[in-house]
Amino acid sequence: MKRARVAILSGVGELIPQNLALAEELGLPMASKFDAMDRHFDFYLHYDEKGLSLHSNLGQALGAVRVNFDNTALNRRSKDSLSNQNLIKAVGLKQKQKQKQKQKLSVLDAMTGLGSDAFLLACAGCRVTMLERNEIVFSLLRDGLLRGSKGLPETRAAVAEMMLLKGDFLEKNDELGNFDVLYIDPMFPIKRNTARSKKPMYLLQQLLGEAQEETDLLSLALSKARDRVVVKRAKRSPNYNNRKPDINFKGTSSRYDVYLVR
Ligand SMILES: C[S@@+](CC[C@H](N)C(=O)[O-])C[C@H]1O[C@@H](n2cnc3c(N)ncnc32)[C@H](O)[C@@H]1O
Structure with a gap:
């Protein structure tokens, strides 16, 4: 199986530095919303006000997950x-x-x-x-x-x-x-x-x-x-x-x- 292509969505406002730090830590590219959701990437990670989530662009696995123990x-x-x-x-x-x-x-x-x-x-x-x-x-x-x-x-x-x-x-x-x-x-x-x-x-x-x-x-x-x-x-x-x-x-x-x- 080929390695999944993953980007970090930069987002807006005060969450940008958090997304940047994660991109640096994981050695993943930053992408704008348009690019992250593009077919160049299989997945993108993103911090928003609800925490970190992983989003899939793959047709059969479309959707997002986050770890939410209060779920x-x-x-x-x-x-x-x-x-x-x-x-x-x-x-x-x-x-x-x-x-x-x-x-x-x-x-x-x-x-x-x-x-x-x-x-x-x-x-x-x-x-x-x-x-x-x-x-x-x-x-x-x-x-x-x-x-x-x-x-x-x-x-x-x-x-x-x-x-x-x-x-x-x-x-x-x-x-x-x-x-x-x-x-x-x-x-x-x-x-x-x-x-x-x-x-x-x-x-x-x-x-x-x-x-x-x-x-x-x-x-x-x-x-x-x-x-x-x-x-x-x-x-x-x-x-x-x-x-x-x-x-x-x-x-x-x-x-x-x-x-x-x-
Ligand atoms: C089927 S999932 C586990 C699901 C989990 N029981 C749950 O409740 O969500 C398997 C996980 O094990 C990790 N994994 C597989 N082999 C591993 C290893 N040798 N050492 C540490 N983690 C491993 C994988 O990256 C994957 O995230």
């Missing part, structure tokens, strides 16, 4: 019987709570993306370290966390348990220490006529392409986890590296495979 859909997902959500069951939080362990479950979300899973884990009471290797996605997350830290009280409480790091899990893992749980969510194909709630993931896929890891991330993750590794898979995809999980939790479109540390 009603995310908040609903985080409130709807949290302990019954497959991700929460998969990380073993219920078990830990039954054992009445006071210390928070520490989770490394090694592939954070737009951070909705990390946010859910933090809302459920985990301490989450978030790792993201793509600089554009990292910038969106950083902005989302900043706004979240000034948002609704419950959003602020969750965001306080989320720490964001930039880097590739394959390169950073030595520096990272150990965690109770490692969570891996590689990119998997998302259908074009997918539900509206999944559109941001579709746009992300257009930006990043599908995962093509050669390295055995699962073995690496197991070497860092004290308790377990959770791998998110498309519902019908084969087991990661043909390794049978100890437990799995199936949802409508995805499943969580759990590998326990022996």
